[in-house]
Amino acid sequence: MRIHADFECGNIRFLKEEGNEIFLQNEMRGTKRESYYYWAFCVEGAAGKKLTFRLDHEWVGPYGAAVSHDLVNWHWSESSLDGAAFTYEFAQGEDRVYFAHDLLYTPSRLYKTAEDLGLKTETFCKTLKGRDVPCIKIGEGSKNVILSSRHHACESSGSYVLEGMIREYVQNPIEDTSLLVVPIVDYDGVFEGEQGKDRDPHDHNRDYIVDSIYPETRAIMDYAKDRDITYAIDFHAPTHRLGRSDHVYIVRKFPEFADRFDRFSGLLKKYCGGEAMDYSMKYDVPPNTGWNKDDTPTFSTFFNLRPECKLALTLEVTHYGTDDNKVTADRLINTGRAFCKALDEFAKNCII
């Protein structure tokens, strides 16, 4: 049997094996935190065995591990033991299985999705390690829209929602708009399976400053230098779980923009639910509460401060949801479709 992280987005450290129990630790690469939730590993050669995988912290969700055989299709193992462990019974012939904290969204999936939709990926910039950061340009119109996700590498839910938004836009474009999509901002972090939240000295979503240190955020700011940006949306996932983190919510900025956030929230609620995740504005983070300060140099702050921008926000999308509003890949994709419909209606009736 081999347990490893030798694949796109992999992250695990093997500690020991005792009988049918495997002890593991996730790697704190790309974060200042002592412990954070992201892990992803592969088990090969365990066909026919029933094993328990135990992490050294409570980083296993209520529905167990996310399970995949191809790094594209994911489902829950439904076998959480105590918040730190899960079991898995490998069928005969089930020789390679991927397990992760949540439904992974790999760079390969992004490229494949773009190809399937007939969209061209271009190089937006190079990462600090020299990799190409992809971007996708869609539509033509006088209103510029920027969509992004993975300012925090570990937050896959945001990527599924962004994919749904792109799929809906391709079918039903928002009139007179031209989209720049930067789907994997912290590309090195995502590719290498890093945590990516609270990097040292700061992470990508605290880098919208004059002396920015990441080429990706610099490229987004440069792109916006030459153009008016009408809408700017950044898709995230909250932390591991519990409380607000089990829901979909908007991080609101600037009390003076309450009206535009209220109107968009109402539209998002209208299109969410059912095949998409539920959304209610009661979980939104109000401006200037807790960590959400108007002067925190995030993507959303940067665009809210631009006078031509009519809506700039962070959407946070839970990794797990709740029993009556549970995350599946399809429901996340449909949440993105709902988001696109809401933005379309917002744009049609915009009086700002």
Ligand SMILES: [Zn+2]
């Ligand atoms: Zn985030």
